[in-house]
Amino acid sequence: MERLFLDGAAFLYLAATIAAWTGVAARVDAPPRLVSRFLAIGAAAHLLSIGLRSAALGDIAVATFADALSFLGVLLVIVFLVAAWRRAVAALGAVVSPLALGLTVAALVGEGRAALRPLPPVLESAWFPVHVTLAFLGDALFALAASASLLYLLQERRLKLRRRAGPLRHLPSLETLDRLNHACVLWGLVLLTLGIATGIGWAHEAWGRAAWASDPKLVFSLVVWAIYVVLLQGRMVAGWRGRRAATLTIAGFAVLLGSLVGVNVLAIGLHGKAF
Numbered sequence: 001m002e003r004l005f006l007d008g009a010a011f012l013y014l015a016a017t018i019a020a021w022t023g024v025a026a027r028v029d030a031p032p033r034l035v036s037r038f039l040a041i042g043a044a045a046h047l048l049s050i051g052l053r054s055a056a057l058g059d060i061a062v063a064t065f066a067d068a069l070s071f072l073g074v075l076l077v078i079v080f081l082v083a084a085w086r087r088a089v090a091a092l093g094a095v096v097s098p099l100a101l102g103l104t105v106a107a108l109v110g111e112g113r114a115a116l117r118p119l120p121p122v123l124e125s126a127w128f129p130v131h132v133t134l135a136f137l138g139d140a141l142f143a144l145a146a147s148a149s150l151l152y153l154l155q156e157r158r159l160k161l162r163r164r165a166g167p168l169r170h171l172p173s174l175e176t177l178d179r180l181n182h183a184c185v186l187w188g189l190v191l192l193t194l195g196i197a198t199g200i201g202w203a204h205e206a207w208g209r210a211a212w213a214s215d216p217k218l219v220f221s222l223v224v225w226a227i228y229v230v231l232l233q234g235r236m237v238a239g240w241r242g243r244r245a246a247t248l249t250i251a252g253f254a255v256l257l258g259s260l261v262g263v264n265v266l267a268i269g270l271h272g273k274a275f
């Protein structure tokens with residue numbers, strides 16, 4: 001049953017992607033409410049799938065790489081829907097929809113998806129749900145910030161070329177995209193900081209300090225943390241805005257993706273081997 005709900009979520013994310021990009025290709029207003037409804041219903045089905053899988057497992061289902069991608073995908077959709085409810089950024093669905101679709105499809109076909117895999121006994125701890133929720137919610141906010149940054153760069157190029165008509169004419173303003181980028185990075189950094197702190201506490205309890213201090217996952221997380229700290233400091237001290245902030249946001253998310261894929265696929269370090 002949980003597979004059926006996940007298939008349904010992927011189908012709805014595909015429908016949202018088609019609706020959003022049909023509007024772009026046809027040079028007409030994409031129906032923002034239709035895209036948001038597809039994503040909202042897809043997220044509901046996605047949450048049901050994760051809930052059923054977690055209930056069968058007895059814990060949050062993120063112990064495999066495929067499950068981790070699935071969890072990140074639904075959180076990305078949720079944070080986008082919250083952002084679109086509060087701000088005029090419905091056009092961002094054209095980036096979020098295919099990204100959520102890609103994460104969900106990767107989860108469906110990923111190795112380890114078929115079988116339920118519990119946490120190794122050494123990692124069973126009260127830290128687990130807290131750390132996982134904080135870390136993945138932070139990742140979802142960084143993904144939304146990177147999506148907004150991508151649209152910012154596209155919109156800026158259009159304006160420089162004086163292309164006020166065309167398929168991308170309904171993008172949010174540069175100011176709106178820059179503010180969304182800043183808000184997502186700020187809250188993403190707060191959650192990442194808490195995620196790192198809880199992860200260190202968990203790792204210390206499970207392995208002891210000597211084992212986790214040089215773990216590649218921690219090193220990557222600290223690099224991402226440093227990039228976003230530099231970005232926020234640059235905003236406050238040097239007045240970084242616009243292209244520079246957008247480029248650094250995308251760079252930080254690229255490192256984050258490299259960490260997520262590299263550590264888990266190559267099974268390097270304690271984190272990669274455990275998950």
